[in-house]
Structure formats: structure tokens, C-alpha cells
Amino acid sequence: MTYSQINHPKGWGILKMKEKLKVLNLYAGIGGNRKLWDGDIEVTAIEIRPKIAKQYQKHFPNDKVIVDDAHQYLIKHYKEFDFIWSSPPCPSHSKIRMMASKAEADKDKNRNTYDEIFPDMKLYEEIIFLDHYFKGKWVVENVISYYEPLIKPQKVGKHFFWSNFIINQFRIKSRNHMGNIDELQNKVGFDLDGCDLGHRKDQVLRNCVEPKLGKHIFDCAFRIEQKLLSEVSGNSS
Ligand SMILES: C[S@@+](CC[C@H](N)C(=O)[O-])C[C@H]1O[C@@H](n2cnc3c(N)ncnc32)[C@H](O)[C@@H]1O
Numbered sequence: 001m002t003y004s005q006i007n008h009p010k011g012w013g014i015l016k017m018k019e020k021l022k023v024l025n026l027y028a029g030i031g032g033n034r035k036l037w038d039g040d041i042e043v044t045a046i047e048i049r050p051k052i053a054k055q056y057q058k059h060f061p062n063d064k065v066i067v068d069d070a071h072q073y074l075i076k077h078y079k080e081f082d083f084i085w086s087s088p089p090c091p092s093h094s095k096i097r098m099m100a101s102k103a104e105a106d107k108d109k110n111r112n113t114y115d116e117i118f119p120d121m122k123l124y125e126e127i128i129f130l131d132h133y134f135k136g137k138w139v140v141e142n143v144i145s146y147y148e149p150l151i152k153p154q155k156v157g158k159h160f161f162w163s164n165f166i167i168n169q170f171r172i173k174s175r176n177h178m179g180n181i182d183e184l185q186n187k188v189g190f191d192l193d194g195c196d197l198g199h200r201k202d203q204v205l206r207n208c209v210e211p212k213l214g215k216h217i218f219d220c221a222f223r224i225e226q227k228l229l230s231e232v233s234g235n236s237s
Helices: 003-007 050-059 070-080 095-102 104-108 122-133 181-188 201-206 211-233
Strands: 021-026 041-047 064-067 083-086 137-143 154-156 159-163
Touching: 021 070, 041 050, 041 070, 050 064, 070 083, 070 122, 083 122, 083 211, 122 137, 137 211, 159 211, 181 201
Parallel strands: 021 041, 021 083, 041 064, 083 137
Antiparallel strands: 137 159, 154 159
């Protein structure tokens, strides 16, 4: 069964069987969250770094990849989609980065510290915007923040998710964040050997949502209506 049959926001299955579900994948990275999505879908991915976008395109040749600012793209184009996933950059919300920017002793010794930064409120702009304007299903993903989140998320694994559907809990093995490049590649199932990403490979890999979790969430967005469809058609298969 395809997603468009299960729960197309424009109407019930049978009449819409040939219509693909239009998916917007914002802040796409190299596509960890998208890796295992399947079904009758047409994905548009937005990524600001050209070399990372190029890598995404290699992984997903059928997706439409656009090098652009995802935040601006969202407000201009949201009406064109049925499902929107957004993964805004997480450093300004991250516990690890905040702790490292407070490490005064390390600063004196010039060790691995960061400058202080304001938490980037585009995260909440997108959540509020999607919740009030967008008619389809949506999910915004980020790290577990160092502060009490301003809008209550669902916590799954090591992520916060805000969405307009219920995400069931999902057991996922350690993200192995401290692993080396080979281990990280194995974890997300991408081979970046010989690729020029213009960015640290380990960081790009750590940025990926685990593909199984990405699929679980995508499936959760459509599960309830999937049951309803079988009830409506009286078909238990
Ligand atoms: C957390 S990663 C996304 C990971 C992705 N969801 C996955 O599972 O693989 C965030 C990505 O957003 C990109 N990015 C940062 N600012 C952006 C912007 N304003 N517009 C589009 N992409 C942006 C970064 O280059 C990075 O690849």
C-alpha cells in the first residue's frame, strides 16, 4: 500500500491512488532521516551547503534537491506539500555546546571551547508557524535542549520532536556519537569515502537522524488513518 492510498490530506485513498505524497525535507543534510522513507512519495530537499546538497542528491537521485535557505523556503512554499519534516541546526540549543562555552578554565587554556550564542529562535518560529498555517502533517526535530523547551515536545531517543501527530516510542541502540568515521558510517549506512563535503565528515554523520527512527516517524504520521482505511473498505488485508 502506498502512502497516498493510506492518508492523503487531499482525500481518501482509492480515487487518489496515482497521486504522490508531496514531502518537503528541510535542512536535509545528507539525508539520514530520509534514508528509509518509501512508498509513493515525491521529496523536495532543501540544504544550504552545496557540497552537502550534492551528496544528498547522490544518495537520492529521484529527490528534487534545492540549495537554499530552508527557513525562507518554508514560508514561501509550504502550501505545495502534504508532509513537512524540518531539522533546524541544533548547536545553539545543545547541552554539550552550552557546557563547552561555559568552561572558563578551558578557555584560559585555549582548549576546545565555543563562544556563547543565543538559542536560535527559528526553531520555535517554524513550530508555531507549521502548527497554525500548515494543513498537512508536520514534524520538527532537534536535540534535547539545555533549557526547558518553550513548547512541549515529544522525546524519542536523544531527540525532541514537535509534530501534529503522535510519535510512538521507539527503542534505538546508542547513537554511538563518539564513534570514528567508519563506525558512524556503518550506523547511518552512508559511505562518504572520497567525498568532499567541505565540512568535517564526522560532524556531518553525527548530524544524521538514525534512518530507522526517521522511517518510524514517517510511518507514525500516517498510521491512524491506515487503520481507518481498512475499517472503511472492510478489507482486513
Ligand atoms: C541537523 S542537520 C540535518 C540532518 C538531517 N535531518 C539528517 O537526518 O541527515 C542540519 C543541516 O541543515 C543545514 N543548514 C543549516 N542552515 C541551513 C539553512 N538556513 N537552510 C538550509 N539548510 C541549512 C546544514 O548544512 C546541515 O546539513
